[in-house]
Amino acid sequence: MAEYIYFFNKDTLIVKPPKKSPMFLRMIVLLFAMVCGVFICSIRLKQISNPTRIRVQSIRVIQIPSIDYGIKQIEIPRDNGTQQSEIPLVHYPKPQTFSRAECAHNPVQFFAIISMQRSGSGWFETLLNSHSNVSSNGEIFSVIDRRKNISSIIKTLDKVYNLDWFTSASKNECSAAVGLKWMLNQGLMEHHKEIVEYFNRRGISAIFLFRRNLLRRLVSVLANSYDRYAKLLNGTHKSHAKTLSRYKPVINSTSLITDLKEVEVTANKALEYFNSTRHIILYYEDLVTNHTKLNDVLEFLRLPQMELTSRQVKIHTGSLSEHIKNWDDINRTLNGTAYESFLRADYKK
Ligand SMILES: *[C@@H]1O[C@H](CO)[C@@H](O)[C@H](O)[C@H]1NC(C)=O
Ligand SMILES: *[C@@H]1O[C@H](CO)[C@@H](O)[C@H](O)[C@H]1NC(C)=O
Ligand SMILES: *[C@@H]1O[C@H](CO)[C@@H](O)[C@H](O)[C@H]1NC(C)=O
Numbered sequence: 001m002a003e004y005i006y007f008f009n010k011d012t013l014i015v016k017p018p019k020k021s022p023m024f025l026r027m028i029v030l031l032f033a034m035v036c037g038v039f040i041c042s043i044r045l046k047q048i049s050n051p052t053r054i055r056v057q058s059i060r061v062i063q064i065p066s067i068d069y070g071i072k073q074i075e076i077p078r079d080n081g082t083q084q085s086e087i088p089l090v091h092y093p094k095p096q097t098f099s100r101a102e103c104a105h106n107p108v109q110f111f112a113i114i115s116m117q118r119s120g121s122g123w124f125e126t127l128l129n130s131h132s133n134v135s136s137n138g139e140i141f142s143v144i145d146r147r148k149n150i151s152s153i154i155k156t157l158d159k160v161y162n163l164d165w166f167t168s169a170s171k172n173e174c175s176a177a178v179g180l181k182w183m184l185n186q187g188l189m190e191h192h193k194e195i196v197e198y199f200n201r202r203g204i205s206a207i208f209l210f211r212r213n214l215l216r217r218l219v220s221v222l223a224n225s226y227d228r229y230a231k232l233l234n235g236t237h238k239s240h241a242k243t244l245s246r247y248k249p250v251i252n253s254t255s256l257i258t259d260l261k262e263v264e265v266t267a268n269k270a271l272e273y274f275n276s277t278r279h280i281i282l283y284y285e286d287l288v289t290n291h292t293k294l295n296d297v298l299e300f301l302r303l304p305q306m307e308l309t310s311r312q313v314k315i316h317t318g319s320l321s322e323h324i325k326n327w328d329d330i331n332r333t334l335n336g337t338a339y340e341s342f343l344r345a346d347y348k349k
């Protein structure tokens with residue numbers, strides 16, 4: 001599993017001053033103070049930027065008395081071609097922009113990867129796209145204009161499933177499965193009724209991808225927003241994984257439980273909304289530990305089996321205690337709660 005190996009290389013951060021003049025040292029100290037100041041400001045800003053939203057949601061969430069912990073695995077009978085026969089699953093799109101040529105008689109499956117930020121969906125999508133017949137077109141709805149209202153969403157989806165959407169992932173005429181990656185907070189929950197209706201009308205299969213360990217996800221969310229800020233400062237796109245894994249976020253232990261619960265509730269709601277669609281539920285941790293799970297995905301998409309590969313680096317490995325600055329605090333907060341397993345679990349349930 002070479003692709004998960006992460007290289008710790010501390011040497012790269014060492015700044016080598018050419019000559020140790022007092023002026024130079026003073027400049028270094030000044031620069032350091034400035035960087036620290038801006039960094040602290042940004043952290044405060046981040047925390048200030050959306051407290052009201054979380055507050056409101058947290059209060060609502062906490063009042064739900066019998067909420068189950070963990071993202072539920074709602075078992076839906078595997079579609080074997082008889083149960084949902086009214087849904088057209090085989091498509092022969094006729095793109096306006098090109099001809100499908102010799103592949104015009106190959107059926108095309110429509111799918112959507114439904115996920116949350118920092119849940120391994122980028123990695124998963126590169127795996128899918130390594131199949132010579134899969135075109136997964138990325139996070140198309142990260143562009144706000146495309147999800148402004150339901151008509152712009154449907155217009156975008158129509159274009160994607162008609163094979164008229166072009167990205168570097170497009171395999172064009174010989175695509176046997178076409179889709180996109182869609183985050184829950186990109187209009188999907190807001191317009192779920194119309195989207196479910198569209199999925200069922202057009203026979204689009206949903207691939208849910210969630211992360212079991214929501215504490216690890218949270219660490220990843222914080223590290224990623226830090227990394228964006230660091231890039232803003234520097235401008236260069238330097239080694240993403242290296243910066244990310246060196247940074248240890250401080251997690252707000254006061255709001256931690258409600259934050260985790262909020263994520264859980266959102267994921268479960270999505271599963272409920274989409275329960276009438278043809279779908280499969282995947283967990284990032286399972287895919288990492290068990291590559292044969294990918295065969296289930298190919299089978300679900302009715303694609304010929306093929307070895308899928310990705311060179312994307314997994315960022316946070318090792319014990320979580322190495323990745324959280326206020327670990328003792330967090331350990332104490334979750335000790336004895338339903339989320340206790342997040343402290344220990346790596347790629348286990
Ligand atoms: C498909 O599902 C139906 C209804 O659940 C069942 O009766 C049938 O045996 C299944 N067919 C196969 C091939 O599994
Ligand atoms: C939807 O949004 C698009 C642009 O984002 C706009 O042109 C269109 O008029 C809007 N449609 C409705 C029904 O609001
Ligand atoms: C997959 O793509 C290849 C060309 O890249 C094509 O020859 C083949 O027919 C395609 N398979 C399917 C099932 O569409």
Ligand SMILES: *[C@@H]1O[C@H](CO)[C@@H](O)[C@H](O)[C@H]1NC(C)=O
Pocket residue numbers: 233234236238
């Ligand atoms: C900016 O990136 C360069 C090139 O990778 C690196 O040498 C430098 O230390 C970075 N500066 C900061 C402030 O991160």
Ligand SMILES: *[C@@H]1O[C@H](CO)[C@@H](O)[C@H](O)[C@H]1NC(C)=O
Pocket residue numbers: 047252253254255
């Ligand atoms: C942590 O969260 C609580 C509750 O949301 C909030 O009142 C507090 O200000 C936060 N602490 C920090 C350091 O941001």
Ligand SMILES: *[C@@H]1O[C@H](CO)[C@@H](O)[C@H](O)[C@H]1NC(C)=O
Pocket residue numbers: 272273275276
């Ligand atoms: C989907 O969820 C709704 C709401 O919880 C429920 O009423 C319905 O029976 C579910 N449908 C299926 C097919 O499970």
Ligand SMILES: *[C@@H]1O[C@H](CO)[C@@H](O)[C@H](O)[C@H]1NC(C)=O
Pocket residue numbers: 290291292293296
């Ligand atoms: C790996 O995944 C396959 C396919 O879902 C499953 O049959 C198998 O039991 C899994 N292996 C382990 C060790 O969990």
Ligand SMILES: *[C@@H]1O[C@H](CO)[C@@H](O)[C@H](O)[C@H]1NC(C)=O
Pocket residue numbers: 321331332335
């Ligand atoms: C977390 O706290 C428990 C006690 O509640 C302790 O036994 C354990 O060693 C702590 N874990 C780490 C990694 O510090």
Ligand SMILES: *[C@@H]1O[C@H](CO)[C@@H](O)[C@H](O)[C@H]1NC(C)=O
Pocket residue numbers: 332335336
């Ligand atoms: C962890 O919780 C147990 C009871 O659930 C308690 O006995 C223990 O003292 C707690 N450990 C810490 C470090 O808070």
